[in-house]
Amino acid sequence: xxxxxxxxxxxxxxxxxxxxxxxxxxxxxxxxxxxxxxxxxxxxxxxxxxxxxxxxxxxxxxxxxxxxxxxxxxxxxxxxxxxxxxxxxxxxxxxxxxxxxxxxxxxxxxxxxxxxxxxxxxxxxxxxxxxxxxxxxxxxxxxxxxxxxxxxxxxxxxxxxxxxxxxxxxxxxxxxxxxxxxxxxxxxxxxxxxxxxxxxxxxxxxxxxxxxxxxxxxxxxxxxxxxxxxxxxxxxxxxxxxxxxxxxxxxxxxxxxxxxxxxxxxxxxxxxxxxxxxxxxxxxxxxxxxxxxxxxxxxxxxxxxxxxxxxxxxxxxxxxxxxxxxxxxxxxxxxxxxxxxxxxxxxxxxxxxxxxxxxxx
Numbered sequence: 001x002x003x004x005x006x007x008x009x010x011x012x013x014x015x016x017x018x019x020x021x022x023x024x025x026x027x028x029x030x031x032x033x034x035x036x037x038x039x040x041x042x043x044x045x046x047x048x049x050x051x052x053x054x055x056x057x058x059x060x061x062x063x064x065x066x067x068x069x070x071x072x073x074x075x076x077x078x079x080x081x082x083x084x085x086x087x088x089x090x091x092x093x094x095x096x097x098x099x100x101x102x103x104x105x106x107x108x109x110x111x112x113x114x115x116x117x118x119x120x121x122x123x124x125x126x127x128x129x130x131x132x133x134x135x136x137x138x139x140x141x142x143x144x145x146x147x148x149x150x151x152x153x154x155x156x157x158x159x160x161x162x163x164x165x166x167x168x169x170x171x172x173x174x175x176x177x178x179x180x181x182x183x184x185x186x187x188x189x190x191x192x193x194x195x196x197x198x199x200x201x202x203x204x205x206x207x208x209x210x211x212x213x214x215x216x217x218x219x220x221x222x223x224x225x226x227x228x229x230x231x232x233x234x235x236x237x238x239x240x241x242x243x244x245x246x247x248x249x250x251x252x253x254x255x256x257x258x259x260x261x262x263x264x265x266x267x268x269x270x271x272x273x274x275x276x277x278x279x280x281x282x283x284x285x286x287x288x289x290x291x292x293x294x295x296x297x298x299x300x301x302x303x304x305x306x307x308x309x310x311x312x313x314x315x316x317x318x319x320x321x322x323x324x325x326x327x328x329x330x331x332x333x334x335x336x337x338x339x340x341x342x343x344x345x346x347x348x349x350x351x352x353x354x355x356x357x358x359x360x361x
Contacts, residue, residue, distance in 0.1 A: 013162055038094075040103060049173055137227070209301070227244065253318035258307070276333060
C-alpha cells in the first residue's frame, strides 16, 4: 500500500492507495476517536457491487453503521437529497464525533462531503472513491458541494476528509468510458506540472488501457501527489490552485450546453484541454507540436476531443457563468509548455471563439 500525505496543518490527512483495503480501512477507523455511530453514503450502482463489503469492514471495526443509498447520477447532487441524508443522520443519532463515509464516485463524494461539512457544523468525513475520476480528482483537496438549478457546484465549502482510501480493485468494475473519463484528469496533471509524467503516460498507453495494476497504481499515485502538493500550498484556491482548472472552463460550458447528459466530466475536460491548447497556441505561448502532442495522447488513450450539437456563440456566453469568472473576466489556464501553465485573464474574444470552432464538430 502506498501512502501520500496532504499537508494542511491541523487539516492534514493521508491518501492510501492499494488493493483490497478493507482491513486497512478497519484498522484506521479503530485508531480514531470517533463516536461509534456512523453513516455510509453510496449510490445504487456502487452499493450493489461493493456496499456490503465496505459496510462489513466498518462494522468489524466496531461501528454501528447505517447505509444511505442515493440514486446514481448528477441528479442526486442536490439540497433535497442532502436533506434526506441529514434526516438519516439525525434518526441514527449521529453526534459531533460521528463519521460520515462516502463510497462512490464524484457525485457521492461531493454530496456526502457537503453533508459532513454542514451537519452539526462539521463532523469527520472519510472518502472511499470508486471511480478513476474521483480517485485522482474530487476525493482529494476538500472541495464539497451540491448543485443548484441555475448552476453546478454553486452551494458548497472547502472541507477536508480525515482520510482517502483508493482501492484499485474497484477499477475492474468500471465501464471503459468511465476509465477514459478519469484519464482526462490524469493527463491534465502532466500538462500543468510534470513533463516527465506526461512522457510516462505516452510510453505506457497500452498498460494503462489494459488496466495493468502496477501502472495504474503509479499514475494514480503521481496524480494524487501533484494535486496534494498544489492543495497544500493553496488550500482554498487563492492563486496556485487555479492551475488545477486547466481545461475546465471550456469543459463546464460544454457540460452546461449539453445539459450534463451527453459527456462525462472527464470527457468534457479532455475536450476543454484541447480547446485551451488551441488558445495557448493562438497566444503564441506554445507551438503547433505541443498541441499535436496533447491531441495525440488523448487520441491514443481513446478519449473524446470534439463536441457535437452545440453552438459557438452560446458556448462562448456560457463560459462567463463559470465560477472562475471575476468581474466579467475569465481566469484562463494556458499552457507555456508541456508541464507548465500560467493564469491569464485577457484572452481576446476572437481567440476563444477560434478555439471553440476547432473543438465543436
